[in-house]
Amino acid sequence: MRTLTAVFALAVSLAAPVLARAEEAGTRKAARAALSRYGPALVTVRLTVKSRMVYEGREHSGQESTMEVLGTVIAPDGLTVISDFTSNPEGLFQREGGVRVETETSEVVLVLRDGREFPARFVLRDAGLDVAFLAPVGNIPPLACVPFERAAVPEPLDDLVLLTQLGRSLNREVGVTLRKVRAVVKKPRTFVVPDAIDGLMSLGGPAFDGKGRPVGLVVLRRAPGGPGNMESFRDLFEAMTAVVLSAADVQEVASQAVAARARAAALDGAATP
Amino acid sequence: VLAAALAAWAGAAAAAEPARADPAAVDEAIRRVFPSLVRIHVVVAEFRDGREVKEEASGSGVIVSADGEVVTNHHVAGRARRVSCTLPDRREVEAVLVGSDPLADIAVLRLDPSGRPYPFASWGDPGRLRVGDPVLAMGSPLALSQSVTQGIVSNTAMMMPQLFWPASFKLDGEEVGFLVRWIGHDAQIFPGNSGGPLVNLAGEVVGINEISLGLAGAIPADLARTVAGELARRGEVRRSWLGLNVQAMIQGSGDRGALISGVVPGSPAEKAGLRPGDLLVGFQGAPVTILHAEELPAFNRRVLETPVGTRVELTFLRDGRERRATAVTVERGSAQGEEIELRAWGMTVRELTLLAARERRREACSGVLVTGVRPGSPAAEAKPGLRTDDVVVSVAGRPIRTVKELVEAAPGPAGGPERAPVLVGFERQGQALLSVVRPGSRQDGDRSIEARRAWLPVATQVLTPELAAALRIQARGGVRLTQVHPGSTADQAGLRAGDVLLRVDGQEIPASRPEDAEVFPTLLRAYPVGSKVRLEGVRDGAPLRIEAELVASPPSARELAEYRDAQFEFAARDLMVQDRLQAMMDPQQIGALVTRVEAGGWAAVAHLGVGDVLLAVDGERVDGAAALKARMERISAGRPSRVVFFVLRGVQTRYLELTPAWPSVNGKPVRAMPGGGDR
Numbered sequence: 001m002r003t004l005t006a007v008f009a010l011a012v013s014l015a016a017p018v019l020a021r022a023e024e025a026g027t028r029k030a031a032r033a034a035l036s037r038y039g040p041a042l043v044t045v046r047l048t049v050k051s052r053m054v055y056e057g058r059e060h061s062g063q064e065s066t067m068e069v070l071g072t073v074i075a076p077d078g079l080t081v082i083s084d085f086t087s088n089p090e091g092l093f094q095r096e097g098g099v100r101v102e103t104e105t106s107e108v109v110l111v112l113r114d115g116r117e118f119p120a121r122f123v124l125r126d127a128g129l130d131v132a133f134l135a136p137v138g139n140i141p142p143l144a145c146v147p148f149e150r151a152a153v154p155e156p157l158d159d160l161v162l163l164t165q166l167g168r169s170l171n172r173e174v175g176v177t178l179r180k181v182r183a184v185v186k187k188p189r190t191f192v193v194p195d196a197i198d199g200l201m202s203l204g205g206p207a208f209d210g211k212g213r214p215v216g217l218v219v220l221r222r223a224p225g226g227p228g229n230m231e232s233f234r235d236l237f238e239a240m241t242a243v244v245l246s247a248a249d250v251q252e253v254a255s256q257a258v259a260a261r262a263r264a265a266a267l268d269g270a271a272t273p
Numbered sequence: 274v275l276a277a278a279l280a281a282w283a284g285a286a287a288a289a290e291p292a293r294a295d296p297a298a299v300d301e302a303i304r305r306v307f308p309s310l311v312r313i314h315v316v317v318a319e320f321r322d323g324r325e326v327k328e329e330a331s332g333s334g335v336i337v338s339a340d341g342e343v344v345t346n347h348h349v350a351g352r353a354r355r356v357s358c359t360l361p362d363r364r365e366v367e368a369v370l371v372g373s374d375p376l377a378d379i380a381v382l383r384l385d386p387s388g389r390p391y392p393f394a395s396w397g398d399p400g401r402l403r404v405g406d407p408v409l410a411m412g413s414p415l416a417l418s419q420s421v422t423q424g425i426v427s428n429t430a431m432m433m434p435q436l437f438w439p440a441s442f443k444l445d446g447e448e449v450g451f452l453v454r455w456i457g458h459d460a461q462i463f464p465g466n467s468g469g470p471l472v473n474l475a476g477e478v479v480g481i482n483e484i485s486l487g488l489a490g491a492i493p494a495d496l497a498r499t500v501a502g503e504l505a506r507r508g509e510v511r512r513s514w515l516g517l518n519v520q521a522m523i524q525g526s527g528d529r530g531a532l533i534s535g536v537v538p539g540s541p542a543e544k545a546g547l548r549p550g551d552l553l554v555g556f557q558g559a560p561v562t563i564l565h566a567e568e569l570p571a572f573n574r575r576v577l578e579t580p581v582g583t584r585v586e587l588t589f590l591r592d593g594r595e596r597r598a599t600a601v602t603v604e605r606g607s608a609q610g611e612e613i614e615l616r617a618w619g620m621t622v623r624e625l626t627l628l629a630a631r632e633r634r635r636e637a638c639s640g641v642l643v644t645g646v647r648p649g650s651p652a653a654e655a656k657p658g659l660r661t662d663d664v665v666v667s668v669a670g671r672p673i674r675t676v677k678e679l680v681e682a683a684p685g686p687a688g689g690p691e692r693a694p695v696l697v698g699f700e701r702q703g704q705a706l707l708s709v710v711r712p713g714s715r716q717d718g719d720r721s722i723e724a725r726r727a728w729l730p731v732a733t734q735v736l737t738p739e740l741a742a743a744l745r746i747q748a749r750g751g752v753r754l755t756q757v758h759p760g761s762t763a764d765q766a767g768l769r770a771g772d773v774l775l776r777v778d779g780q781e782i783p784a785s786r787p788e789d790a791e792v793f794p795t796l797l798r799a800y801p802v803g804s805k806v807r808l809e810g811v812r813d814g815a816p817l818r819i820e821a822e823l824v825a826s827p828p829s830a831r832e833l834a835e836y837r838d839a840q841f842e843f844a845a846r847d848l849m850v851q852d853r854l855q856a857m858m859d860p861q862q863i864g865a866l867v868t869r870v871e872a873g874g875w876a877a878v879a880h881l882g883v884g885d886v887l888l889a890v891d892g893e894r895v896d897g898a899a900a901l902k903a904r905m906e907r908i909s910a911g912r913p914s915r916v917v918f919f920v921l922r923g924v925q926t927r928y929l930e931l932t933p934a935w936p937s938v939n940g941k942p943v944r945a946m947p948g949g950g951d952r
Contacts, residue, residue, distance in 0.1 A: 048649025057882025057922070059870050064322060066648040105719045107649040122721035125829070128791070132721070187783060188795035223788060253724045260722050 030212035031161040031176050038206060039174035040113065040144035042165045045071040045082055045120070045134065045204075048107035054100045064106075070165050070204035071110070071134070072217060074254060076142040078118065079261065080110060081250060083203035084125055084132040085220040108134055112143070113172055123264055124257040129245055130219035133257035135264075146206045148254070151247030152213035153190065154181045159210030160194050160244070162218065164202045177202075185243070191221060192244035200242070207244040216244040294407035294423065298474040302409055303421055305476030308392035309336040311343055311358040312413035313368075313382070313468065316873055318352050320621045323647030325614040327354060327873030333412030333469030334358065334382065335478055336393045337501065341366075341384030344501045345468030346483055347373045348444055350380045355934045358384060360391075361419045372504030375445040375607065376452050376512075376577075378483050379497050380468075381504040394470060397477025399456055399493035402426050410460035410482055410489060412469020424460030424489075430567045431457035431490050446608030446629065452577065454570045455490030456480045462489040496574070512577040514605035514627070515585070516540020519553060519572065521563045530554040530590060531563035531572065537631050545587060545600035554595070555588030577605065603627070612644055613676060615683060617712040619650015620659060624676045633664070638674045640664035640700065655710040659699060666705075667698035683712060723829035726798040729806075729821060730761030730850075733793055735784045736773060744773065746811050750785040751775040752793045758850060759860045766821035773817075774810040797823055827851065834898040835868065838905050840933060841916075842874025843867060845887055847897045856884075856923075863896040864888045864921060879931040881918060888926065889919040 050064045069086035073079070088103045108120045118136040125132040154160060160179040165172055177198060185191040192207065192215055200220075207215040221243040311334045319326050332349030336342065343358060350356055351373035358368050366384045373380035384391060402408075406426045414420055433442065433450035442449040456471060462482050471480035471491040480491025503510045516537035522530060530552035536543045547553075553561050556575060563572055579585060581604045588597050610624030621644045623629075630637040643663040646652050652659040659665075665673050668682040683695075694709045736744075736751035744753075754772045757763050775782060777796055784792040800806060802825045810817045827850060835846040845865035853862055864886040870877050887895050890904045891913075908916055918929040 046649075054883045057870075057884050059872055059877070059883055064324075064648045066653070107654075109654075122719050124724055125721050126724035128794075129724075134721075187789070188791045256722075256724050264720070 027159045027161070027178060027210040030208070030210055031178055034161050034208045034212045035163060035174060035176040037212075038144070038146045038163060038208075039176075041073045041146045042163055042174050042205060043071045043073055043080060043113075043143075044068050044111040044165065044172055045080065045087075046107075046109040046111055046117075047087055047105055049087070049103050049105050051101060051103045054102060066107075068111070068168070070201065072204060072206050073143045073145040074148055074250070075145050075258075078110065078120070078136040078140050078143050079123075079145075079254065079257060080120070080134050081204070081217060081254065081257075082132050082134070083217075083219045084127055084130045085222075086200070086203050087122075087132055110134075110136060111172075113174070121264065123260040124253065126253045129249060129253060130221070131217065131245065131250060131253055133254065133260075135257075135261040146214055148206075148214050148216070148247040148250050150214060151251075152209040152211070152215055153246065154184070154192060154209045154215060156181050156183055160192065160215065161208040161210070161212065162194065162198070162202055162205060163208075164198060164205040164218075167201075189249060190246045192216060192246070193241065194244065197242040202242060214247050216247045217250050218242055219245045294474060299407075299409065299423065302472055302474050302476040303411075306335070306394045306409075306411060306470060306472050306478065307419060307421070308361055309394040310334075310361055310411050310413070310419040310469065311336060311384075312416065312419065313343075313345055313349055314357050314359070314416075315350050315353040316355040316878060317350075318354050320612045320614070320645055323614070323620045323645040323650060323652070325612075325621065327871075329873055329878060331413065331416035331465050332467045333465065333482070335411070335468075335470040335481075336384070336391050337396070337478070337498075338393050339390035341368075341386065341389060341391045342371070342393075342501070342505055343368065343382040343384060344470075344481060344497060345380050345382065346481065347375045347378045347380045348483075349468040350382060351375060351445070356382055358382070359413075359418070364388070372508040372510075374500050374504060374510045376447040377496060377500040377510070378444055378449065378453070378492060379481065379500040379504065381501050394472075394478050395476070396494050396498050397473050397475060397479040399429075399479045399495055402429055402456060402473065402479060404429060407474055408456075408458050408460055408479070409472040409474075410458070410462050410466060410469065410491075411472055412462070412466040412482065414463035414465045416465050422460040422462065424458050426456060427459050427488050428455075428457030431455040431486075431488065432567055432570075434486070435566070443608075449484070450570070452570055452573055453483070453492050453496065454567060455484065456493055457488045457490055459488060499578075511581055512605040513579040513581050513583065513602035514540070515542045515576060515600055515602055516631070517542040517547060517553075517576070519563065519569070521566050521569065522552070527552065528564065529560065529562045531561050533589070538634075540631070541600040541603055542587075545598040547587065547589060547598060547600075548591070550591075552590040553587065554590055555586070557585050576602075581605075610642075610676065613680075615652075615680070615712075617714065618652045618659075618683060618710060619647035620652040621645040622665070622676060622679065625664070635664070640666040641673055641676050641679045643699075651710050651712050655697070655708040657706060657708050659697070659708065659710070660701070663699045663701050663706075665697060665699045667696075669695050719831060722832050723826070725802065725825045726794075727800040727802045727804060727823035728794070728826035729797055729823055730758035730763045731768060732756035733774075733790075735787055735789050735792075736775075737785060737787070744811075745814065746773055746775075748773075748775045749781065749783075750789070750792075751782045751810065752784055756854065758854065762822040762824055766819050768808070768819060768821060769812070772810055772812050774808050776809040778807050779809075830868070836865070836898040836902040836905070837869070838876070840909060840935070841876045841905070841931060842871035843876035843881055844869035845898060845901055848886065858886075858921075862886070862921075863894075865895050865898050865901045867920075875931050875933040876918075879918070879929045881920065881929055881931075882922065884922070886921040887918060888921055891917055892919075 046068050048066050053060045069082055071080040071082045074081055110118045110120045118140050120134045120136045122134045158181045160181050162177045164175050166175050179194040182195040183193040202218045205218050209215050221241050313332045313334050315330050316327050319328055334343040334345035337344050353370050356368040358366050366388050368382040368384045371381040371383050404426050410422045462485055466482050469482050470478040473479045479494045481497045482491045484490040518535035519531040520534045522532050533551045533553055535549050536547050579602055584599050584601050606626045608628045610626045612621055612623040614621045622641045623644050625642055627637040643659050646659055667673055671682050673679045694711050697708050697710050699706055732755045733752035734755050736753055741748050752774050754770050757768050757770055782793055800823050804823050805820050808819045833846045837844040845867045848866050867885040870881050870883055895901045912935045916931045
């Protein structure tokens with residue numbers, strides 16, 4: 001029996017690295033497949049925003065600027081989700097009383113990797129979950145999308161595949177990163193925490209498990225009650241963390257976005273003379 | 274502005290010890306001039322990032338005729354969209370801009386004729402001023418009421434120091450100091466003094482204060498009077514141009530003449546055969562000698578004041594030989610054309626005047642200069658996008674030479690996503706580029722809705738272990754109600770502020786740290802809207818069991834009806850429950866919550882504030898955005914000169930008086946934005 005056990009242990013110890021390598025290779029293959037299949041669903045969302053400060057009721061300055069953020073198309077009709085924070089970063093620094101910073105979006109354009117552009121508009125936001133949904137104005141040709149309804153929930157130390165989009169200087173190429181799940185937060189809802197994240201550029205991009213199944217969307221999780229004093233970088237990091245919002249949660253809000261989009265389109269029709 | 278900027282350049286000026294003059298003479302001078310001082314409040318148009326924006330500012334001026342002509346600086350009132358003047362007797366009088374001249378930095382206003390006759394000041398002779406003479410600077414520093422400071426003449430030929438090279442100050446493209454040699458004095462002036470008079474002890478205006486370099490500088494009265502007179506008569510100043518640049522003689526190169534440093538190609542001077550390096554020794558038969566920079570403004574003035582179209586005789590030295598030439602002056606025009614905003618394009622443009630065109634080696638009126646492009650606008654989003662300094666030369670195949678032609682060729686605003694494309698030709702750094710622009714109005718603002726979720730209309734705080742112990746509650750977590758929305762399902766269910774909730778439908782509320790603030794709302798969010806939940810907890814030490822209905826979370830402010838007023842430049846929306854709760858208003862409070870007040874707009878000028886609740890307009894009650902819209906549309910049709918807003922600000926109410934300048938039939942719509950300051 002002891003011999004049998006020893007042989008089994010030896011077999012396992014020899015097989016483990018081989019299995020691990022096979023698993024790694026499988027993950028890489030799945031990651032590349034996700035890149036190939038879902039990469040076209042990553043779009044640039046170009047926003048023209050005007051920010052203004054209000055102090056004691058008086059409005060000051062009003063700088064307008066154009067910015068580009070990452071969006072993930074989640075339906076062929078172009079319904080797209082982004083991290084709400086990326087479209088309104090000043091909102092993070094709002095304070096009770098005193099100076100208030102407000103951002104107003106005036107132009108929204110979906111920019112595909114092939115250069116096609118479609119005017120769009122925000123249809124629904126969920127500041128609590130840090131997601132904002134936008135939809136093209138009018139009909140557009142079907143777009144590639146990430147089907148969040150077929151979701152997976154990974155465990156700690158599972159593989160995580162993140163897709164993100166590089167900037168204009170790199171031709172808006174889609175990049176892929178392999179990560180591990182550092183934690184799965186259950187309260188107040190499920191958040192998958194990657195072991196590392198490529199800064200804010202990842203916000204709004206999709207995450208997949210080691211088999212290439214959608215896990216959710218990278219969003220910014222903020223500490224309840226606001227960022228606090230933020231007197232140090234540590235405070236900043238503690239107050240904000242990039243996490244993967246579960247696909248189920250994205251889907252739940254997306255169903256409302258579909259209805260909101262239909263209502264906005266109906267209003268357009270009603271306004272047409 | 275000039276005073277402030279130049280003072281900053283000069284660094285901290287030493288506090289001047291005021292010179293003491295005969296008090297009786299000072300009193301008499303003040304008595305003569307003080308009644309004619311005006312404090313000027315202007316709303317001016319500025320152009321930034323492809324938009325016309327309005328700013329409020331304040332300056333000074335002096336009445337120089339019983340008809341109410343006021344002389345001030347161009348940089349105070351030259352771009353005014355609205356002007357009002359406050360007299361020393363506190364009367365506030367509307368004024369119109371008669372004309373403005375950036376080269377001399379002089380502008381003329383005319384006060385409302387109904388107030389005639391106005392007290393006015395007399396001009397004096399600045400040529401009689403000597404260094405050390407006592408002078409008085411009068412005006413409204415920092416927008417204060419009329420004030421006087423005293424000093425002495427420090428310099429009768431003050432120039433812009435070369436110390437600041439290569440920086441130079443320009444007003445609408447005109448070099449400050451090209452024409453003016455200031456009276457330098459040490460009577461203190463501050464931002465807001467600009468345009469106010471410098472007065473001698475005879476009670477005469479000897480200058481118009483313009484700059485501060487530590488020492489203040491006033492435009493001599495003879496120049497100011499001449500320019501103001503022409504502005505009053507014609508609304509503009511016509512000047513001659515030869516295309517000749519001169520500088521002081523290089524040391525050791527002679528004791529007469531002025532060095533011709535440049536001749537503009539195609540100019541009258543070039544046609545007359547003049548070349549750089551020639552020494553100009555005579556102009557119209559009079560000798561010319563410029564040995565020092567201080568002598569340049571006087572020469573420039575001689576040329577500029579020569580009647581347009583005059584055949585002038587020029588005597589110059591070349592290779593030691595004296596030569597003669599004649600040139601016919603042409604109208605100089607302004608350094609820059611008038612700037613306007615093309616809203617549908619999202620850019621600002623100006624015409625290429627003679628001087629501006631020459632600087633770009635172009636013919637006058639050979640295109641339209643882009644002066645700013647609004648980010649995200651059709652002009653910016655064209656491929657390639659238009660940029661500042663591009664020159665638009667064609668639209669849809671039609672050549673564009675002037676702003677008028679561009680405005681006529683440009684398609685009007687078209688709403689919606691489908692904007693008609695138009696082919697635009699423009700030049701950039703010698704390249705002839707083509708682009709396709711889709712002019713049109715911008716999209717509506719973000720009207721997205723906030724996700725709806727099941728919600729209990731209460732506010733809560735987390736029940737920390739410390740709080741639980743202090744309240745003698747045995748629990749590992751929960752929430753304490755801090756507010757119950759009046760009239761809500763929570764209120765109807767009997768919940769009260771102070772109740773502690775520990776379980777929802779038997780499930781513990783796992784909230785025990787401040788970071789768990791979202792736990793309770795997230796628990797509820799899992800229920801469908803309209804569900805009834807069983808809440809268990811503690812009230813005043815006794816067990817509490819209540820069933821409450823969850824409702825849909827309230828709409829965000831974005832979703833509420835909002836009214837935007839383009840004329841008065843503000844926006845207001847319906848009040849919502851959270852507004853009343855957060856501001857601790859009466860739960861039944863009605864009105865329209867002010868959400869936007871564009872700086873420089875008529876609402877901002879009247880000090881309407883974001884967060885004010887508009888209760889009534891001209892005595893008519895406003896109960897929301899729709900009522901406000903209806904009221905303002907009637908006001909817009911009636912175009913009254915004054916509109917009174919009754920607002921709630923905090924716990925106080927107040928009346929605000931709005932005095933709009935309604936656009937003329939052909940006038941541009943009023944637009945707005947940030948800023949403010951003293952000039």
